[in-house]
Amino acid sequence: MNNSHLELLKKLAEEFQPRTDANTRATVETESTDAFATLVDLARDMQDRLDQQQNRIRQLEQLVETDELTGLYNRRGFLRRTREALSRAARQKDCGLLVIADLDGFKEINDFHGHAAGDAVLRHFGQNLRTHTRADDFVARFGGDEFAILMVGSNPDIAKPRIQDLEKATARFPLIWQGSGLPIRASFGFTIYTAQSDVTELLKNADSAMYANKHAKRSRTESNHNAA
Incomplete structure (x- = not known):
C-alpha cells in the first residue's frame, strides 16, 4: 500500500468519525430520554397507586369511626x-x-x-x-x-x-x-x-x-x- 492509499484511508476515517460520534450520541440521547420517560411513568403509576391506597385507608377509618345510623362519630x-x-x-x-x-x-x-x-x-x-x-x-x-x-x-x-x-x-x-x-x-x-x-x-x-x-x-x- 503506497502513501496515496494511506492518505485516502486517513481522509475517509476523518470523515467517518464525526458521523459515527454524532449517531452514537443521538442513539444514547434517545435511549436516555426513553429510559427517563419510562421512569417518570413508573413513578407516576406508583404515586397513583399510593394515593388510591391512602384514600382507601381514609375511607376505612371513616367507616370504622362513624355511627351508621346518624352519620356522626361513634x-x-x-x-x-x-x-x-x-x-x-x-x-x-x-x-x-x-x-x-x-x-x-x-x-x-x-x-x-x-x-x-x-x-x-x-x-x-x-x-x-x-x-x-x-x-x-x-x-x-x-x-x-x-x-x-x-x-x-x-x-x-x-x-x-x-x-x-x-x-x-x-x-x-x-x-x-x-x-x-x-x-x-x-x-x-x-x-x-x-x-x-x-x-x-x-x-x-x-x-x-x-x-x-x-x-x-x-x-x-x-x-x-x-x-x-
Whole structure:
C-alpha cells in the first residue's frame, strides 16, 4: 500500500468519525430520554397507586369511626378526637368542654311507637346537635340514646350558657312522625378539659353531671305534678 492509499484511508476515517460520534450520541440521547420517560411513568403509576391506597385507608377509618345510623362519630372516633384535643391542649395551653347528652323518655318512644320511630328520633336529634354546634366541635353518638360533644377551645366562662342554649335548641323542633309530633328532650352534662385531663375521668364527670341534671328535672316535674 503506497502513501496515496494511506492518505485516502486517513481522509475517509476523518470523515467517518464525526458521523459515527454524532449517531452514537443521538442513539444514547434517545435511549436516555426513553429510559427517563419510562421512569417518570413508573413513578407516576406508583404515586397513583399510593394515593388510591391512602384514600382507601381514609375511607376505612371513616367507616370504622362513624355511627351508621346518624352519620356522626361513634365512640371510637370520638375518643380519638378527644385524645388529640388533649394533646393539643398540652401544647397550646388551652381548654374546652366535653358534653354528654342523653335523651329523656326514649324508652317510651320505642315502646309506644316502635324502633323505626326511635331511630328517626336519634337521627333527628343528632342532626340538631350538629346544626347547633360549631364546625370545629366534634359530635358523636356513643350508642343507644347517648351522645357526646367535644367543644374544642371553648371558654369555660360561657360553658353553662352554651349548654343551656344547646339544650333549648335541640328540643325546639320535635320530630313529625306519621302525622304526629314526637317530643325530643335531652339532659346535658359537661366537664371542662385541660392539658392535665384524663379521658376516662372526663367521661365519668360529664356523665355524672348529665345524670344529676336528669334527676333534677325529674324531681321538678314530680314536684309540679304533686302541686297540681
